[in-house]
Amino acid sequence: MEFIVVQFLTGLASAASLFLVASGLSIIFGVTRIVNFAHGAFYMLGAYVAYTLTERFEGFFGFWGGIVAAALVVAAVGALLEIVLLRRIYRAPELFQLLATFGVTLMVQDLVVMIWGPEDLVGPRAPGLRGAVDILGLAVPTYDLFLIVLGPLVLGGLWILFHRTRWGVLVRAATQDRDMVAALGVNQTWLFTSVFALGIFLAGLGGALQIPRNAVTHLMDLSIIVEVFVVVVIGGLGSVLGAFIAAVLVSELNAFGILIFPKISIVLVFLVMACVLIVRPWGLLGRPEGPARQPAGLSIRPWQPMSQNQRLVMLAVVVAAGFAPFVTGDYALTVLAEIAVFALFAASLHFLMTVGGLASFGHAAYFGLGAYGAAFATTMFGMPMIGSLLLGPLLGVAGAILFGWFCVRLSGVYFAMLTLAFAQIAWSVAFQWVEVTGGDNGILGVWPASWAASPAAFYWLALAVSVAGIVALRVLVFSPFGYALRATRDSALRSEAIGIDRSRVQWAAFVIAGTFAGIAGALFAFLKGSVFPDNLAIPMSVDGLVMVLLGGIETVSGAVVGAIVYKALAIWLVSQTDLSKLVLGAIIVLLVVAFPKGIVGFAEDLLARRRAKADDGGAAARTTPAKAPAKAPAATSGSGAAPIAAPKMEAAR
Amino acid sequence: MSAPILEVEKLSKSYGGVHAVRGVSFTLAAGEILALIGPNGAGKSTCFNMLNGQIGRDTGSVKILGRDTTGLRPREIWRLGVGRTFQITATYPSMTVRENVQVALLSHHRELGRLFGFAGARHRAEADRLLGLVGMRDLAERPCGELAYGDLKRLELAIALVNEPKLLLMDEPTAGMAPRERVALMRLTATIAREQSIGVLFTEHDMDVVFEHADRIMVLNRGSLIAGGTPAEVRNNPDVKAVYLGEGSVYGGEAAA
Ligand SMILES: Nc1ncnc2c1ncn2[C@@H]1O[C@H](COP(=O)(O)OP(=O)(O)O)[C@@H](O)[C@H]1O
Ligand SMILES: [Mg+2]
Numbered sequence: 001m002e003f004i005v006v007q008f009l010t011g012l013a014s015a016a017s018l019f020l021v022a023s024g025l026s027i028i029f030g031v032t033r034i035v036n037f038a039h040g041a042f043y044m045l046g047a048y049v050a051y052t053l054t055e056r057f058e059g060f061f062g063f064w065g066g067i068v069a070a071a072l073v074v075a076a077v078g079a080l081l082e083i084v085l086l087r088r089i090y091r092a093p094e095l096f097q098l099l100a101t102f103g104v105t106l107m108v109q110d111l112v113v114m115i116w117g118p119e120d121l122v123g124p125r126a127p128g129l130r131g132a133v134d135i136l137g138l139a140v141p142t143y144d145l146f147l148i149v150l151g152p153l154v155l156g157g158l159w160i161l162f163h164r165t166r167w168g169v170l171v172r173a174a175t176q177d178r179d180m181v182a183a184l185g186v187n188q189t190w191l192f193t194s195v196f197a198l199g200i201f202l203a204g205l206g207g208a209l210q211i212p213r214n215a216v217t218h219l220m221d222l223s224i225i226v227e228v229f230v231v232v233v234i235g236g237l238g239s240v241l242g243a244f245i246a247a248v249l250v251s252e253l254n255a256f257g258i259l260i261f262p263k264i265s266i267v268l269v270f271l272v273m274a275c276v277l278i279v280r281p282w283g284l285l286g287r288p289e290g291p292a293r294q295p296a297g298l299s300i301r302p303w304q305p306m307s308q309n310q311r312l313v314m315l316a317v318v319v320a321a322g323f324a325p326f327v328t329g330d331y332a333l334t335v336l337a338e339i340a341v342f343a344l345f346a347a348s349l350h351f352l353m354t355v356g357g358l359a360s361f362g363h364a365a366y367f368g369l370g371a372y373g374a375a376f377a378t379t380m381f382g383m384p385m386i387g388s389l390l391l392g393p394l395l396g397v398a399g400a401i402l403f404g405w406f407c408v409r410l411s412g413v414y415f416a417m418l419t420l421a422f423a424q425i426a427w428s429v430a431f432q433w434v435e436v437t438g439g440d441n442g443i444l445g446v447w448p449a450s451w452a453a454s455p456a457a458f459y460w461l462a463l464a465v466s467v468a469g470i471v472a473l474r475v476l477v478f479s480p481f482g483y484a485l486r487a488t489r490d491s492a493l494r495s496e497a498i499g500i501d502r503s504r505v506q507w508a509a510f511v512i513a514g515t516f517a518g519i520a521g522a523l524f525a526f527l528k529g530s531v532f533p534d535n536l537a538i539p540m541s542v543d544g545l546v547m548v549l550l551g552g553i554e555t556v557s558g559a560v561v562g563a564i565v566y567k568a569l570a571i572w573l574v575s576q577t578d579l580s581k582l583v584l585g586a587i588i589v590l591l592v593v594a595f596p597k598g599i600v601g602f603a604e605d606l607l608a609r610r611r612a613k614a615d616d617g618g619a620a621a622r623t624t625p626a627k628a629p630a631k632a633p634a635a636t637s638g639s640g641a642a643p644i645a646a647p648k649m650e651a652a653r
Numbered sequence: 654m655s656a657p658i659l660e661v662e663k664l665s666k667s668y669g670g671v672h673a674v675r676g677v678s679f680t681l682a683a684g685e686i687l688a689l690i691g692p693n694g695a696g697k698s699t700c701f702n703m704l705n706g707q708i709g710r711d712t713g714s715v716k717i718l719g720r721d722t723t724g725l726r727p728r729e730i731w732r733l734g735v736g737r738t739f740q741i742t743a744t745y746p747s748m749t750v751r752e753n754v755q756v757a758l759l760s761h762h763r764e765l766g767r768l769f770g771f772a773g774a775r776h777r778a779e780a781d782r783l784l785g786l787v788g789m790r791d792l793a794e795r796p797c798g799e800l801a802y803g804d805l806k807r808l809e810l811a812i813a814l815v816n817e818p819k820l821l822l823m824d825e826p827t828a829g830m831a832p833r834e835r836v837a838l839m840r841l842t843a844t845i846a847r848e849q850s851i852g853v854l855f856t857e858h859d860m861d862v863v864f865e866h867a868d869r870i871m872v873l874n875r876g877s878l879i880a881g882g883t884p885a886e887v888r889n890n891p892d893v894k895a896v897y898l899g900e901g902s903v904y905g906g907e908a909a910a
Pocket of ligand 2: 697698699740824
């Protein structure tokens with residue numbers, strides 16, 4: 001009994017920081033509609049800066065002043081980020097906003113290691129709150145009690161801020177109706193900056209307050225951001241009270257989950273999240289929100305299947321790739337095989353993201369599950385390689401069926417956050433369930449059959465499977481199902497009105513994408529001879545996203561090009577610099593801001609422009625979408641009707 | 654006369670304290686063209702959205718072709734034979750005009766689950782026939798995302814005709830069009846409706862269009878039907894005039910005509 005009470009108090013104390021960070025994310029989202037992936041990075045920065053300040057200035061004022069100053073410093077950095085980066089992408093698709101802020105996260109990871117070093121840092125105890133209080137005969141740290149009180153205090157403070165100050169009233173108005181605030185003559189630009197700074201302040205404070213409890217590490221950003229996503233998915237984005245309730249719920253589940261399922265405590269959180277999503281898809285206190293924004297992948301230039309000539313060119317490219325073993329060495333072949341595997345992985349994500357408009361931030365889950373499936377089949381059941389390659393992906397399929405069912409109930413940022421959370425859950429299981437998965441040590445000895453053991457033979461196998469998969473995905477794009485999927489992406493409203501069951505179509509697409517990712521994963525397991533939790537971790541998912549983005553989000557299968565360029569670039573980069581995350585993050589940000597159409601999209605634009613110049617006039621309208629008022633040559637049509645500037649996705653009621 | 658296609662009884666919906674629609678009842682016969690008019694915010698779109706199942710109703714019943722539609726989703730109501738156009742157009746900007754119609758045809762023939770075969774080759778002729786019907790045959794290859802607004806409205810009509818509907822729900826089908834286009838579109842709709850004996854419920858701000866094409870007019874104000882009857886009856890109804898005084902020119906101009 002006593003133990004349960006103490007465990008409960010520990011949970012409440014953990015909830016405080018989680019609530020601070022989650023409420024910051026929620027407040028920022030409420031006004032700017034940006035889900036700030038970098039929120040975890042600011043939390044981490046808060047902890048590091050607080051560590052430095054409290055080490056330097058000791059004593060009561062040194063410590064508490066240091067904590068507050070750290071949060072302020074971080075908030076200032078946040079404001080700078082808003083001014084420099086976010087202002088450029090407020091109108092961009094959600095995917096780009098998530099990616100850009102993720103790029104910032106990557107950069108911060110390397111910067112933090114550069115400044116503070118890779119070791120964990122242990123901060124000082126809080127002056128005045130060092131001891132423990134005796135509760136029911138068990139010692140509870142005084143600092144925990146302080147955090148327990150702090151959570152509700154911050155909640156109350158935020159309530160007063162939003163309901164009793166002019167600024168707060170403006171922010172709430174902006175949350176409800178952005179245009180109205182603009183009409184009131186309020187300087188929206190600085191309102192956004194100040195809101196962002198407040199949200200980041202809360203994240204920084206959450207991080208700073210952790211230093212007496214936990215060591216400061218350069219991995220704390222990703223672990224907190226996943227927890228925060230879970231919290232806002234449960235509590236409802238945009239709701240501060242929802243964030244509070246959900247933070248308490250999640251922290252208590254973690255505190256008690258350790259007792260009930262010590263190995264896979266995360267499963268408890270998963271179950272609760274699943275239940276909440278079934279009953280209230282927009283979270284406990286969230287409001288349903290129409291997908292008002294243009295989803296990624298929407299191209300104004302309708303897709304065409306390849307012409308006969310293009311097919312021949314592609315065939316030639318594949319045949320040429322098949323000759324690689326005659327001209328390169330073993331190492332190069334291993335690299336090429338890896339590129340082939342990732343081309344398939346990226347193509348599967350591309351199918352979901354571009355054709356389906358569903359930006360998954362956790363696609364590596366199905367890749368990794370496929371890899372583990374192949375490893376289990378080989379090491380546990382002694383399957384031959386072909387059997388493992390066929391059966392292994394089924395684990396990915398099963399994961400996609402289960403997770404996808406929940407994910408397609410949501411859209412936009414909720415979808416992105418949920419896919420990420422599921423992937424993290426899959427990762428945690430792989431990491432924690434040591435008896436089955438080997439935990440961090442992974443599963444070794446997943447070697448290919450003897451006929452495929454040579455680098456050349458395995459390369460051919462990987463190339464064949466990858467090409468077959470990519471072709472199959474392309475056939476799917478132009479099949480009736482592909483059209484149904486694009487229809488749900490372009491307009492959910494219209495699709496429902498012509499008899500399309502959106503969530504079923506999207507679920508099927510999710511499973512298809514998961515299947516091909518699983519196949520790629522199974523190949524990957526044999527390529528490496530081993531599987532590790534890394535195979536389904538967030539960085540792997542993000543690699544996939546970057547490949548798709550780099551190739552071109554509006555293209556039919558640009559991801560393949562993106563995968564080839566990205567993989568080659570990444571391998572080269574790692575050999576050139578220790579700061580590969582910094583460079584990668586900067587590349588992501590640059591891509592989003594300056595080059596959002598990717599390589600293939602850019603090339604297509606160029607081609608289309610040249611073609612338009614060639615047959616000037618006539619049907620050249622293809623290249624100048626929406627800008628020039630379309631002529632209305634039809635019989636009943638007059639002229640002068642307003643052209644639509646941008647595709648309006650959803651009708652307001 | 655045959656049994657009505659649409660029977661609406663005591664339909665109500667409120668948003669918080671706002672009674673968007675209260676106690677609306679009416680019927681619609683095959684081949685009949687019924688206009689629902691009223692000032693902005695009267696509750697017209699809310700009515701349409703309840704009829705096609707897009708939003709739930711608080712109370713009341715809706716029967717389409719004699720079938721109770723309680724609890725049916727829009728896609729199920731569509732399968733009953735209901736076509737719908739939206740006040741703010743909802744089409745697929747990443748597809749060509751023809752493909753927009755083809756998707757609806759594929760759905761009508763329940764072929765959207767197929768994973769093989771080039772969809773762009775299916776039901777082409779039928780799509781072109783429908784596009785020809787609304788005068789868009791030569792726009793078939795154009796990207797839908799670059800159409801003029803008036804053309805989008807006509808495309809919506811073509812899509813709405815895909816499942817050979819018995820009932821057409823058209824929420825402001827001509828909003829944003831030039832006056833000449835409006836008349837043409839409604840004339841076309843009326844012709845198709847009479848030929849195929851489709852019941853049409855539409856709303857429209859342009860009273861010229863309403864009085865010329867509607868067989869019957871219902872006037873909605875603040876969620877309630879305040880008048881109904883033939884165009885002549887409605888035109889001379891003093892309550893209707895009172896409601897429209899605030900709106901001014903549209904009705905005033907018409908009354909003089
Ligand atoms: N989703 C909604 N939430 C709250 N109020 C709404 C909503 N949709 C419509 N309303 C209100 O219901 C009333 C009727 O709106 P609507 O049906 O769109 O009118 P109309 O189409 O006749 O212009 C208006 O007062 C409008 O503000
Ligand atoms: Mg309306």
